[in-house]
Amino acid sequence: MAAVNTTVAPTGTPPSRGDRAGRRPALRRDGRYASVFLTPSLGGLALFTLFPTAMALGISLFDWPVFGERTFQGFGNYSHLLHDPVFRRVVLNTVLFVVLYVPLNVVVSLGLAVWLGPQIRGRQVFRVLFFIPVMTPMVANVMVWRLLFQPGGLIDGGLQSWFGIDAPNFLGSSNWAMPAIVAMSIWQGFGYNFLVFSAAIDQVPQSQLESAQIDGAGPLQRFRYITWPMITPSMFFATTMTLITSFQVFAQPFILTQGGPGVATQTIVMYVYNQGWQFLQMGLASAAGWVLFVIIMGITAIQFVGQKRWVNYDV
Amino acid sequence: MSETSVVARRVRSSVSHVLLIVVAIAFLGPLVYAVSTSLKPADEVFTPTPHLFGSEIRWKNYADAFTFAPFGRYFLNSLLVAVAGTLVVVAASSMSAYAFARLKFRGREQLFVLFLGTLMVPQEVLIVPMYWLMQALGWVDSYWALILPWAFTAFGTFLLRQFFLTIPAELEEAARVDGCGPFGTFLRIMLPLARPAIAVLTVFTFISFWGSFLWPLIIINSVEDKGTVPLGLAQFVGQQGTQWNLMMAASIMAMLPTVLLVVLLQKHLVRGLLVTGLGGR
Numbered sequence: 001m002a003a004v005n006t007t008v009a010p011t012g013t014p015p016s017r018g019d020r021a022g023r024r025p026a027l028r029r030d031g032r033y034a035s036v037f038l039t040p041s042l043g044g045l046a047l048f049t050l051f052p053t054a055m056a057l058g059i060s061l062f063d064w065p066v067f068g069e070r071t072f073q074g075f076g077n078y079s080h081l082l083h084d085p086v087f088r089r090v091v092l093n094t095v096l097f098v099v100l101y102v103p104l105n106v107v108v109s110l111g112l113a114v115w116l117g118p119q120i121r122g123r124q125v126f127r128v129l130f131f132i133p134v135m136t137p138m139v140a141n142v143m144v145w146r147l148l149f150q151p152g153g154l155i156d157g158g159l160q161s162w163f164g165i166d167a168p169n170f171l172g173s174s175n176w177a178m179p180a181i182v183a184m185s186i187w188q189g190f191g192y193n194f195l196v197f198s199a200a201i202d203q204v205p206q207s208q209l210e211s212a213q214i215d216g217a218g219p220l221q222r223f224r225y226i227t228w229p230m231i232t233p234s235m236f237f238a239t240t241m242t243l244i245t246s247f248q249v250f251a252q253p254f255i256l257t258q259g260g261p262g263v264a265t266q267t268i269v270m271y272v273y274n275q276g277w278q279f280l281q282m283g284l285a286s287a288a289g290w291v292l293f294v295i296i297m298g299i300t301a302i303q304f305v306g307q308k309r310w311v312n313y314d315v
Numbered sequence: 316m317s318e319t320s321v322v323a324r325r326v327r328s329s330v331s332h333v334l335l336i337v338v339a340i341a342f343l344g345p346l347v348y349a350v351s352t353s354l355k356p357a358d359e360v361f362t363p364t365p366h367l368f369g370s371e372i373r374w375k376n377y378a379d380a381f382t383f384a385p386f387g388r389y390f391l392n393s394l395l396v397a398v399a400g401t402l403v404v405v406a407a408s409s410m411s412a413y414a415f416a417r418l419k420f421r422g423r424e425q426l427f428v429l430f431l432g433t434l435m436v437p438q439e440v441l442i443v444p445m446y447w448l449m450q451a452l453g454w455v456d457s458y459w460a461l462i463l464p465w466a467f468t469a470f471g472t473f474l475l476r477q478f479f480l481t482i483p484a485e486l487e488e489a490a491r492v493d494g495c496g497p498f499g500t501f502l503r504i505m506l507p508l509a510r511p512a513i514a515v516l517t518v519f520t521f522i523s524f525w526g527s528f529l530w531p532l533i534i535i536n537s538v539e540d541k542g543t544v545p546l547g548l549a550q551f552v553g554q555q556g557t558q559w560n561l562m563m564a565a566s567i568m569a570m571l572p573t574v575l576l577v578v579l580l581q582k583h584l585v586r587g588l589l590v591t592g593l594g595g596r
Contacts, residue, residue: 031420033497038426041411044467048445049433055444112338119328120335128581129339132346135573137526139545140566144349146552147559152361154348161364187345192588199585248437251528255552269439269529276443277533286443293440300435 056286064283077287087288089263090271093178097267098246100182105242106235109190113197114223118206127198130191138188142255145184146171149256174264177257181265185252189245193238200234201227232311240303244296268292353377353563360559373560380565383558385539389547390568396461396543397524403462404520405513408471413501415472416479417487427476430469438465442533449534456541460534465527471516474586478512479505511583518576519587525573544569 060078063071081087112130116123133141148154149170156167170180204227212222250269253259259266259274266274268288276285347367352360353376355369381387414420415427445464446455454460482505490500506513528545535541538550548565551557580587 030418030497034414034418034420034423037410037414037418037497037501040407041430041467041469041472042426044407044463045430045433045469047448048464048467049436049441052441052444052448053436055447056440059443059447115331116335120331124581126335126339127584128578130342131584132570132574132577135522135526135577136570137528137545137548137573139526139528139548140569143548143552143562143566144345147352147360147563148345148348150361150559154344154365157361157363157365187342195584196588244437248439250439255549258552272439272442273529273533276446282443282447286440289437289440289443293437296437297435 056289059282060287060290062283064281064286066280066282070283073283077283078291080284081287081291086263086266087271090266090268091291093263093265094247094249094267096178097182097185097249098243100178101185101246101249102239102242104182104186105190105193105246106239108186109193109238110197110235112190113194113201114227116198117201123198127191127195130194132191133188134191138251139255141188142184142252145180145187146256149180149184171257172261174261177261177265181249181252181256184256185246185249188252189242193242196234196238197231200231204230229312233313236303236307236311240300243299243303247292247296247299268295349563349567352560353567355560357558357560376560376564377568380561380568383561384547384550384565385542386544386547386565386568388539389542389544392458392461392541393525393543393545396458397521399458400462400466400524401517401520403466404468404471405517407467408469408516409475409506409509409513410501411472412475412479413497413505416476417500417505418497430472434469438529442530445530446533455534456536458541461531461541461543465524465530471520474516475509475512478509482508512586515580515583515586518580522573522576 061073061075063073063076112126116126120126150156151167151169155170159165159167168176170176208226209222212226217225248269249267250273253265253267254270254273257265259270269292272285272288272292275281275288351367354372354374355376356371356373359366359369411430415423415430441464449455449457449460449464452459486504486508487500490504495503526545527543528549531543531546532549535543535546538546542550544565548562548569551562577584
């Protein structure tokens with residue numbers, strides 16, 4: 001992988017004491033130290049990740065109000081979700097967001113990364129620039145865009161005074177709210193994949209591209225036959241990560257539209273939040289969270305199975 | 316190469332650069348608009364024709380934001396939580412990274428796979444049981460709840476382990492010969508050598524604590540007292556008569572530390588991708 005080395009490097013400790021006799025005591029002594037070194041992380045992960053993951057599954061099988069009696073439900077919460085028109089809509093909204101956001105994000109970030117190849121002066125400036133909204137607090141970014149989309153805000157005002165067009169009320173319209181959320185999210189997030197792709201494109205040898213050009217290959221052919229095969233591992237990394245994070249979209253609709261109008265832009269995570277902390281139905285919230293987890297696991301599995309067809313690790 | 320093709324190439328390159336500047340300006344538009352709004356008087360935020368500048372440049376908005384809402388408190392809370400959380404992350408993950416990279420013990424590979432496996436669980440699955448756990452510990456609405464639950468992720472361990480593996484073993488050998496035990500080696504050899512990787516982990520962890528929103532929203536009830544900056548900003552959503560100029564001033568101030576860190580760390584952004592992409596809790 002060119003951009004980020006996520007492959008697990010061999011764990012073998014560099015050979016220290018080669019004599020066989022010294023190995024066993026070393027293993028035992030190291031083992032004692034290892035338990036000390038590992039305790040904080042292991043304890044923390046066990047208490048704050050492993051245990052809650054199992055607990056989430058347990059809670060999802062109960063009618064679990066924040067206050068009051070808990071009763072075992074079996075798969076009652078899951079069948080409730082299946083029949084809840086709001087939850088169905090919420091899943092559809094999330095899928096719609098993903099379907100719009102992921103391809104657009106990849107096209108924009110890859111397009112810009114190819115454009116901003118080594119021949120462009122000051123490309124480091126662009127990398128830093130595009131990465132800024134990735135790192136700034138999401139809520140602050142969304143606040144800016146809320147003002148931007150506001151009737152009388154920059155987009156509305158600009159369209160009216162420069163083009164004489166009445167802008168729709170983006171955040172209040174069921175047609176425009178989702179595209180507005182997607183647009184904001186692209187602006188905020190594409191810098192991440194842009195950096196991933198740029199780092200990968202840097203690894204493509206210029207000499208190969210130049211000799212292909214001398215042989216008469218056009219820009220598209222050069223991209224297709226030289227650049228693309230070399231960046232497929234990064235492509236795989238970027239699409240997988242973007243898919244996972246986009247299913248978890250929360251702050252953008254929460255602040256831009258509060259899920260509205262109606263439930264037109266409510267997402268799965270918003271549903272989890274609403275069930276848990278507005279309606280205080282922890283069982284239902286936990287079940288919805290697990291549905292999201294299963295969706296994410298499924299998508300990741302499909303990605304990993306599908307990669308054999310198009311990801312090239314040999315170059 | 317003929318002269319015309321050289322000229323054609325120059326022209327294409329200039330056009331490309333000019334277009335890129337246009338793209339950059341469009342990209343920066345929202346931020347410029349935010350800064351411009353943050354410096355306008357309240358009654359000039361919405362004007363029929365957009366203006367870059369209001370009738371005056373009101374720097375006072377930035378001070379007013381702190382009296383309009385307790386942003387001073389929010390900033391202190393965010394700073395406390397982000398610094399404490401980052402310390403825990405760096406300490407815990409450097410220790411376990413050392414164990415995975417250098418110590419030999421039974422079940423090491425299996426344990427490491429388990430570590431990486433925890434990365435798959437999204438935060439949204441954990442929040443419900445985590446809230447219940449916080450209730451059980453009596454930590455609802457506390458700094459503990461803001462700091463500890465998300466301070467044990469496998470990212471730091473993974474990142475630092477990969478770096479430790481690149482450090483030549485001879486250095487440790489020498490230390491061992493001089494009578495340094497694993498703790499001494501870890502503290503005096505490995506940690507100083509891993510400074511670049513630790514810097515990356517520190518900055519990106521700090522930033523992820525600084526921007527975290529969903530969990531504080533759930534666990535903090537007394538926003539005026541324990542609220543963080545994102546929580547403070549979100550308080551105003553949907554309020555009647557939002558003071559947009561003050562809100563933009565506060566948003567810009569919330570962004571500034573992270574912008575500064577990104578610019579300072581620009582050479583290491585690529586390495587931070589992993590922490591950011593997967594560790595955004």
